[in-house]
Amino acid sequence: MSRVYNFSAGPSMLPESVLKKAAAEMLDYEGSGQSVMEMSHRSKTYDAIIKGAEALLREVMNIPDNYKVLFLQGGGSTQFAMTALNLMNKNNKADYIVTGQWAKKAAKEAARYGDVKIVASSEDKTFSYIPKTDKSMFRDDADYAYICMNNTIYGTVYHQLPDTGDVPLVADISSCILSEPIDVSKFGLLFAGAQKNMGPSGVTIVIIREDLIGNAMDITPTMLNYKTHADNDSLFNTPPCYAIYICKLVLEWVKNEIGGLDKMKELNEKKAKLLYDFLDSSELFKGTVVAEDRSLMNVPFVTGNADLDAKFVKEATESGFVNIKGHRTVGGMRASIYNAMPYEGVEKLVEFMKKFEAENK
Numbered sequence: 001m002s003r004v005y006n007f008s009a010g011p012s013m014l015p016e017s018v019l020k021k022a023a024a025e026m027l028d029y030e031g032s033g034q035s036v037m038e039m040s041h042r043s044k045t046y047d048a049i050i051k052g053a054e055a056l057l058r059e060v061m062n063i064p065d066n067y068k069v070l071f072l073q074g075g076g077s078t079q080f081a082m083t084a085l086n087l088m089n090k091n092n093k094a095d096y097i098v099t100g101q102w103a104k105k106a107a108k109e110a111a112r113y114g115d116v117k118i119v120a121s122s123e124d125k126t127f128s129y130i131p132k133t134d135k136s137m138f139r140d141d142a143d144y145a146y147i148c149m150n151n152t153i154y155g156t157v158y159h160q161l162p163d164t165g166d167v168p169l170v171a172d173i174s175s176c177i178l179s180e181p182i183d184v185s186k187f188g189l190l191f192a193g194a195q196k197n198m199g200p201s202g203v204t205i206v207i208i209r210e211d212l213i214g215n216a217m218d219i220t221p222t223m224l225n226y227k228t229h230a231d232n233d234s235l236f237n238t239p240p241c242y243a244i245y246i247c248k249l250v251l252e253w254v255k256n257e258i259g260g261l262d263k264m265k266e267l268n269e270k271k272a273k274l275l276y277d278f279l280d281s282s283e284l285f286k287g288t289v290v291a292e293d294r295s296l297m298n299v300p301f302v303t304g305n306a307d308l309d310a311k312f313v314k315e316a317t318e319s320g321f322v323n324i325k326g327h328r329t330v331g332g333m334r335a336s337i338y339n340a341m342p343y344e345g346v347e348k349l350v351e352f353m354k355k356f357e358a359e360n361k
């Protein structure tokens with residue numbers, strides 16, 4: 001068996017030990033005589049899985065007791081409407097910082113339901129930086145302020161959160177959840193599709209402060225109301241059972257094999273530094289993001305020559321470094337180096353880039 005190094009922005013690599021455990025438990029989960037895919041979501045066995053996943057997430061992320069954890073469907077994209085329908089409920093206003101395609105889509109969706117103000121944007125420079133904001137730029141009477149914490153396509157991240165005063169901060173953490181510790185108490189709501197850093201696609205995690213639940217707009221469909229899922233421990237209807245089970249295994253890996261999020265951050269910094277240091281010293285390859293806003297998870301880079309970029313992508317793919325082509329709006333390459341990408345994968349990629357550089361001077 002030979003496994004590739006998958007640099008995809010998502011779905012992305014899962015830890016090998018997680019895949020092996022899932023394989024070993026496939027036919028007979030803990031003596032139940034069935035796979036997790038086959039069992040009732042109302043069974044005692046499954047209840048222990050979903051409760052276990054929640055308990056682990058709370059422990060690993062240090063989630064305060066006044067926050068609910070929800071396991072939902074519809075991907076990160078459904079949250080673009082759901083956040084607005086549920087939270088734009090007092091003054092029907094929300095402030096957005098547009099740092100990439102995902103934040104832009106979220107703002108556009110929210111604008112269907114209320115008054116959306118774009119407080120700042122970095123679109124002028126192809127989203128290659130995080131725009132500076134201060135408290136005065138946000139409306140005092142906005143129901144929430146919205147950011148996309150890690151910009152998957154452009155490779156930027158908020159190293160420091162914007163000061164929004166008393167306006168609750170909502171953040172899309174789809175591509176940075178579990179990559180480093182995060183102070184949940186600074187947010188009103190956090191959400192993440194699982195398929196970047198936490199598990200397979202199909203489940204979306206929402207972490208919401210309890211006082212923000214229960215005031216959804218009247219037009220909100222039952223399934224898009226956070227209260228529906230909060231009141232039913234994410235079992236109002238059939239949840240994405242298998243995806244939640246894999247998330248539980250990933251959380252066990254983060255806790256027991258890695259040693260928690262402080263340790264995860266250390267490993268991610270070490271991996272990212274290897275690649276960024278090379279990009280900074282290379283005469284051929286260049287990172288596309290300003291140094292102070294660089295993501296630990298997604299690293300876009302270019303040669304400055306589209307033909308050479310294409311040649312690199314082709315040769316990299318043939319050598320087992322797959323899904324390294326950049327997003328069409330940036331061009332070039334993007335290496336997504338999420339939690340499950342081993343250090344050795346980045347080391348080998350850098351070696352490959354050095355060789356390519358020498359051959360293409």
Ligand SMILES: *Cc1c(COP(=O)(O)O)cnc(C)c1O
Nearest residue numbers: 075076077102152172174175193
């Ligand atoms: C991938 C991604 C999304 C979209 O997620 P889906 O689950 O495909 O809807 C949203 N936001 C960010 C930051 C992402 O990386």
